[in-house]
Amino acid sequence: MPWTREQMAARAALELRAGEYVNLGIGLPTMIPAYLPDDAGITVHAENGILGVGPFPYDDEVDADLIDAGKQTVTVRPGASFFGSEVSFAMIRGGHIDVAVLGALQVGANGDIANWMVPGRMIKGIGGAMDLVSGVPRVVALMEHLTRDGEHKLLGECTLPLTGRGVVSRVITDLAVLDVADGSFALVERAPDVTYEQVRAATGSPVLDREAVAT
Template identity: 60%
Template structure:
């Protein structure tokens, strides 16, 4: 077995979450992260539509049409939760209080540019809160497949797709590796099982620093 599954990517990402952190989780793989948090790590999950302290999906009897996450799904809240309006919600993001935003991507560049909201020629759905999140969160973590469905690298020298933010990504976790965006370039922190430097470089569209080289 080469590389990580979606669940294993989430499991690896969960290691980066510490007790007491405020975290915004985007749709897709990031929503799997809470399942992999140890019991002694209490993380407050933010939903940009106005919740701190998002819990699991609710019991049938507790479903409330007025209580949804940013993906429009019914949710529950944890003890100590709070509700607020959308301006307050984005104030805590832009104001730098959100410790971490975890989201997916179409492309990430060597300089940490992120493209995850629009593909020319395809119908634009709007960026929602993604541009605010990456501009404001203290740290931005991208979880994605290393290559797109056409087999092209998603980590590139310069994004060809419209940007969500420029120089905003701190770390990328893919099915193949954990890669940090540094001032010197993309630095490989960890390989997924069965992945080596040669293979990773052949599937990445930008230079990688591996073991300092």
């Protein structure tokens, strides 16, 4: 069966390594800190000016002045620091953030990502995603495999306005984990009881089955 959103966030947390500075995009990626142990050695960055973001607060912990870039209330880890957005974006543009985990509307087999607008729909703005995908060495897309209408979100080429070209290295969806390499998707892991055939049918581009190649 497909992973739940909570399971997707927990799976994405396994992509992060001790010592890394990580930016989490708005939406589903912001659930990841709940699955990072206190001793994980991972520092979460929010582009509105926090280094050391923790999980969402319980009701009795809410501080209305402590929010992330998506305007959600958050907690902070011991030793967290606060600064202006100009310093925050200097960290991103200067290559000081190791990983960005971003939601996506579409990801192409060439590593392109579209995650900031759908033509004809109201948008709030581009946000920091374009800076992130151009300034961070490793970009992971965390997203549903299909739209609510059952349309493909993993494609040979994105059809929506791009956020970045050739930047995504791995995609985690409710169905599977896939690598983006050599212009194709490569299956790394499947959700429990999800078959390769289901992943392939839900993907708008060929999917290399690494399990089959290994055998």
